[in-house]
Amino acid sequence: MRRTIAALAAVTLLGLAGCATDEPAAGPSGSASAAGSGTGEQSKFFVQADYEAELALLDATATGPADRPWEQVLNPKMVDTAKFKKAGPYKLCFSNAALNNPWRQVGFKTMQAEVEAQGSRIKEFVHVDAEGKDQKQIADINDLLGKGCDALIVSPNTTATLTPAVAAACQSGLPVIVFDRGVDTPCPVTFINPIGGYGFGHVGAEFVSQRMKPGGKLLALRILPGVDVLETRWSAAKVAFDKAKVDVVGVEFTDGDPAKTKKIVNDYIQRHGTIDGVWMDAGAVAVAAVEAFQDAGKPVPPINGEDQLDFLKLWKDKGLTAIAPTYPTYQWRTPIIAALRVLDGQPVSNPWKLPQPTITQENLDSYLDLDMPPLHYAMCGCTDLPGYPQRWK
Amino acid sequence: MQTVQRSPLLPRLLRVRPGGLAPIIALLAVLLILVAVRQSDFFAPPSLMSFLGRSAPIILLAAGQYFVIVSGEFDLSVGALVTAQVVVAARLIDSEPARTWPVVVLLLGFGALVGLVNGVITTRLRVPSFITTLGMLLILLGAVYLWSDGAPKGGLSDEFRRFGRWAFEDVPVLGRVPYALIVLLAFAALAVLVARSDFGRTLIAVGDNPRTAELSGVRVWRHRSIAFVLSGVAAAVAAILIGGYSGVSFQAGAGLEFGAITAVVLGGVALGGGRGSVVGAMLGALTLELLFALMNFYGVSGALRSTVQGAIILLAVAVSAPRSSSR
Secondary structure (H helix, E strand, O other): OHHHHHHHHHHHHHHHHHHHHHHHHHHHHHHHHHHOOOOOOOOOOOOHHHHHHHHHHHOOOEEOOOOOHHHOEEOOOEEOOHHHOOOOOEEEEEEEOOOOOHHHHHHHHHHHHHHHHOHHHEEEEEEEEOOOOHHHHHHHHHHHHOOOOOEEEEEOOOHHHHHHHHHHHHHOOOOEEEEOOOOOOOOOOEEEEEOOHHHHHHHHHHHHHHHOOOOOEEEEEEOOOOOHHHHHHHHHHHHHHHHHOOEEEEEEEOOOOHHHHHHHHHHHHHHHOOOOEEEEOOHHHHHHHHHHHHHOOOOOOOEEOOOEHHHHHHHHHHOOOEEEEOOOHHHHOHHHHHHHHHHHOOOEEOOEEEOOOEEOOOOHHHHOOOOOOOOOEHHHOOOOOOOOOHHHO | OHHHHHHHHOOHHHOOOOOOOHHHHHHHHHHHHHHHHHOHHHHOHHHHHHHHHHHHHHHHHHHHHHHHHHOOOOOOOHHHHHHHHHHHHHHHHOOOHHHHHHHHHHHHHHHHHHHHHHHHHHHHOOOOHHHHHHHHHHHHHHHHHHHOOOOOOOOOOHHHHHHHHOEEEEEOOOEEEEHHHHHHHHHHHHHHHHHHOHHHHHHHHHHHOHHHHHHOOOOHHHHHHHHHHHHHHHHHHHHHHHHHHHOOOOOOOOOHHHHHHHHHHHOOOOOOOOOOOHHHHHHHHHHHHHHHHHHHHOOOOHHHHHHHHHHHHHHHHHHHHHHHHOO
16 A cells, blocks of 8 residues: 555656656757757856967967977967076975876876986975865965975966965965966966867867768767866867857766766667767767767767777777867976976976877877777877886886 | 545555555556657667666666665665776776686675675674765775775776677577676576575565564574675676776766665665565666656756655655554
């Protein structure tokens, strides 16, 4: 009897769920077909001028040695560093936001190797991991100021919260070098990063929308909302999709979880019968998305990933129509090089914009190294460093 | 008060024995009809087989969770256990095919061990299972995070992944039968056998009234500990299938414990123990997955899934509440 009540209750619940579904179902799909695109409102993080500047940088020619992109600069604006000149060897200190994903792991190993390569000039390298916590990183930076560092390298966990701590470090007279994510103060000697999220998102979106059949259905997979570096990628892709009049049937968040990604893609294949293009804001789950098509017995549509080797290998093995914009891990070498130049009193560019290469069908083979582990990033620029390849395995 | 009014109103025909299967089968039928109306090609063999294949892990976890819940306890650690197992498997196998089978055996042993620890702490040290397994959840996640430096290392071999990913191709009528489905059927049969054995029946008695069971000579602690071991082994099998399905990630098992508990209560197993059947629990998991599939067909955001799970758990507890108050 109670079971019957339970059943009735559950059926009622279902009914409620059914009612609730009607509206959203009519909403997105209805507007999608009307506007020819389901990309929704533009992200709050979108800044038109930055977007245009980044897209212009994609075509800019870099200065510096062509075979060492981590030393190259796009549109250099040199600043004088004579006041920081001092005799070596130096003690370099690094406040790191986190080591909590394969990208940061590969990057940090590359940085350690660069320190080793510069061995004679660096007497000590101090690394503090903030474990993804703003408060810890603020304390870390504060601690490092009392440790007699000759230069401070910061990879901030979040932009706004870390700004005061970085500003305080600048005031102590240390040369401060910021890379990866930025801060809201001009006080660091230089800010090093690749072109950025707009460039990344644009390259992938343009490729996928050009290669898929006209009017085809595109699925956009994002890691999570509200993170500036990822929002810029999506907002640039949105502009490209709107321009190409692609039918974006879904924009879903995967949390970077392959199982969830595979289920989402599988759901969309079942719901729409076929998906003609996949765009992603980060490559970590690209392999899961491809597998979802394979396991469903469907051809893999044009897709973008990133420079993680598991994706590159799959791309090569299965002959995918793919592209891999990158956010190169070689940028972890640059802060060490920059710190040494600053301490030498040599001018450096601020901002130090690094080139952001794209892996395409044409150059795929040169980046695919089957001896490296699946989660390794091909764009590490680390093959000439001490300890390669063992250090990265 | 309401129950007093309600009971005479219910037709005799609808009365089912406690923990019976009628409600969950009715619910499943309703959902199947709704799916058929919305997306009839869902029942084409390829998509149906793939649905059953990817539902296998949660059905297995529900079966394991059934033994724990029917004995009057909870196991909140299964999701974290799945994550830990997948990350450990990737690091140990490190893409070496030859290490596949040893690691599979190791995972099963590890699952059983974690279950045993949960069981012994709960029964011998008298820590409420809610706390024991919550602690185990945190310990497993923390340990695996520490051990892997915060990012998964290594990789799963294709041989390991085939359990969750591959299928028997070209089967007559069905087309493509996932290995996961075969694994599921084998373990489901095993679970039914265990549930129908003396052990399984005694376990229900333990959950219904541990004191009476104790007084009639049942070693309550031993039965409950074995229930936790079964849940741990089920989590190990689920981990092998999930790792195979999607590869290594830190989110592999996230939220599975709530999925399993929801499925079990949906299948008519009373929270607090003493009532229910393992078939009901497994059908509950299937129903839950079908409900999610239906939500997908109607274009409902996946974010609503946890809300639906929560609503089901609350409803189930609310529905079984009159029983406790009448004691």
